[in-house]
Amino acid sequence: MTPKLRVRGLRKAFGDKQVLAGVDLEVAAGTSMVVIGGSGSGKSVLLKCIIGLIEPDEGVIEIDGTDLAGLDRDAREAKRAQIGMLFQNGALFDSLPVWENVAFGLLARGAVARREARARAERVLAQVGLAASVGDLSPSELSGGMQKRVGLARAIAAEPAIMFFDEPTTGLDPIMGAIIDGLIVDCVRRLGSTAVAITHDMASARRIGDHAAMLHQGRIVWTDRAEHLLDSGNAVVDQFTHGRREGPIQMELRR
């Protein structure tokens, strides 16, 4: 069966630094993949390459078996319009009220009129546990947890087929982190979407992911079901998931 998302031989360097050195990854339709890895391991670069924010040096990115590089610009944009993204810090537009943030993608595609967009935004806000009155607030008036919820609402508003989550629990307390993870799982299941999350929060990884993969030195060095994260039998994954100082992962330190 053709995977929803397939990445083959993805390479990306910034100057002398080879961040991605041939990443291979497959995500089956309707499943969730969590990519773990240390800070600076290239998780965010991988995500940005897939969603088209960074141009990879080499490699193939396929959605539904179609190589995005082989499409013309309009067709590529149409494929990428199936993607929703929750950014690490929310990335809410601070010049717009919350409801316009949530409905931004719908309005940009011309899918709905402004009045209908407002109603849709309020429905989506309710799905992430926020009252309709929050729609009139500015993003700067929201707490970190509420900003994540609004970011999630914006990501799911257009009911995307593929969703990406960049460090969804970073900066949140454990309870709020668990709430956000629960919302992510609920939304992905309800929409039947395929999800890819990157994180270094092990609790979050096990809550969100059906499968997990470890990115290390620019390559995927392990992949399995997410429940095996803590007993993977892989030295790199074991060191990372248990937070051991000694092991094959050598942190780059400048002296």
Add this chain to the structure above:
Amino acid sequence: MNALLDALAGTGRSALALCQAAGQLALFGLAGLFHVLRPPFYGRMVLRSMLDIGYFSLPVVALTAIFTGMVLALQSYTGFARFSAEGAIANLVVLSITRELGPVLAGLMVAGRAGAAMAAELGTMRVTDQIDALGTLSTNPMKYLVVPRLIAGTIALPLLVVIADILGVLGGFIIATLKLGFNSATYLRNTLDFLETDDVVSGLVKAAVFGFIIALMGCFNGYNSRGGAQGVGAATTSAVVSASVLILAFDYVLTELFFSR
């Protein structure tokens, strides 16, 4: 010998960096112009930018223009009185304001106010991933953020300069009639007799070019800012300085084009 080579290498690196920046700016400007002509068009963003650049800059431009006209009348009187040429003050004030000082001073003021704000806003959007987020929401950031500002800058600055021209001449009129004892009807007649359409039009064309430059430099520096708060600060400074220098340079070029015979 090594010191000499190091110095040459440093000069070469700077020259290459300058060429690279000029090339990036040219490509950015061309991309902006290309997107001006292609839908979708964001009329609301153009109106919002017009308000930011034009309406909210009105007080500072108005004050600058009126005081410049007043100073011009006062200074030219002290100079011209030595040659009994006081009658030329109205001519000097109106030509200086409409051809040069109106567009240049308005441009510099708007560069400091709106150009800096543009760079800071886009720079903050860049470092907080808001520009990347636009790309994931079926929105081209160049079309949504840059094009409306380029259009608004090019339209708003000439409108501001029309007001600056009127207020600058008014400033000269106030000083000439209330302080220097000129007859108000004679002063106004001299002003209108000497003023030609080309004087006003050349000033407005300059203003349109300056407005485009201000928006371009504000957007270019903000859009490409890197490195958090410090990067945004550097982008803001660079936007104002580069726009100001380019305004003065293009003022000379446009003056050559309009008035050299």
